[in-house]
Amino acid sequence: MTDQVKLAVAQMGATQNVAENLVRVLSVLDEAATQDVDVVVLPECVMSGYMFEDRAEAVSRAVTVNGPELADIARICREGQLHVVVGLLERGHDDDLYNTAVLVDDAGQLIGHYRKTHLPCLGVDRFVDRGTETPPVVATRHGNIGLAICYDLRFPETARSLALAGADIIAQPSTWPSEAAMLAEHFVPVRACENRVFVAVANRADEESGVSFMGRSQIVAPSGRRIAEADGESDCLLTAVVDLGDARDKRIVNVSGEYEVSLFADRRPELYGRITEQ
Numbered sequence: 001m002t003d004q005v006k007l008a009v010a011q012m013g014a015t016q017n018v019a020e021n022l023v024r025v026l027s028v029l030d031e032a033a034t035q036d037v038d039v040v041v042l043p044e045c046v047m048s049g050y051m052f053e054d055r056a057e058a059v060s061r062a063v064t065v066n067g068p069e070l071a072d073i074a075r076i077c078r079e080g081q082l083h084v085v086v087g088l089l090e091r092g093h094d095d096d097l098y099n100t101a102v103l104v105d106d107a108g109q110l111i112g113h114y115r116k117t118h119l120p121c122l123g124v125d126r127f128v129d130r131g132t133e134t135p136p137v138v139a140t141r142h143g144n145i146g147l148a149i150c151y152d153l154r155f156p157e158t159a160r161s162l163a164l165a166g167a168d169i170i171a172q173p174s175t176w177p178s179e180a181a182m183l184a185e186h187f188v189p190v191r192a193c194e195n196r197v198f199v200a201v202a203n204r205a206d207e208e209s210g211v212s213f214m215g216r217s218q219i220v221a222p223s224g225r226r227i228a229e230a231d232g233e234s235d236c237l238l239t240a241v242v243d244l245g246d247a248r249d250k251r252i253v254n255v256s257g258e259y260e261v262s263l264f265a266d267r268r269p270e271l272y273g274r275i276t277e278q
Helices: 018-034 055-059 068-080 150-154 156-164 178-195
Strands: 004-011 039-041 083-091 097-104 110-115 137-140 143-147 169-173 198-202 218-220 226-229 236-243 251-255 259-262
Touching: 004 018, 004 198, 004 218, 018 039, 018 068, 018 236, 039 169, 039 198, 055 083, 055 097, 068 083, 068 097, 083 143, 083 169, 097 143, 097 169, 110 137, 110 143, 143 156, 150 156, 150 169, 150 178, 156 169, 156 178, 169 178, 178 198, 178 218, 218 236, 226 236
Parallel strands: 004 039, 039 083, 143 169, 169 198
Antiparallel strands: 004 236, 083 097, 097 110, 137 143, 198 218, 218 226, 251 259
């Protein structure tokens, strides 16, 4: 595993046409490969669109994890030596429907799979089934990558659970609407800073069914400092070279022996039981 990783987030739009979306995704991944990116994060439901009116409409745009769409993405990952986190609507068994993020490695293998657990009353999340498994942390040769999706960011327990499981990077596919500006402005740097991890958020900057998405895709360092950020108007591929060692040291030392904090060692989990009470 190397400490230096070239991380990217793709700010890009989506339609409700899976074939069109796949062409866009493959083009972005080709661009990432030409820039020698190691890990790229794509937006939530970028393969399907998000603003559906009912479950049947959403199911018609869902894909399976062993279908041809992901096979094409896997091929690009192999050819371009990319690790990719991509958001999609997943059609499971017995017509189950999930808002899913998958991680494909540079050998073209699907090594991470997360079904969104926190569902807002918004867009397709009104109709999908709720994920029931803990968000995963996946060990790769480019660090430990934790998976979360959009609304999960509002719940500090998600990011903390990923950090406690060893995540160096939290990859967060999103569809932030324009009304949710506080997420880009405040939540992302706080989640990064309070957990001492890199947070990579890929959002959209387009419109779908009358809903505008605000862009503001970003990569944030464990210090809480934004090291790359997009505007709210255009598609782009943001990149940053990150040092994973910054995410593995949970200490902050301003003056040795006089002003030090250790964000994980100083925790008091025996006092936090109320957080998980029903």
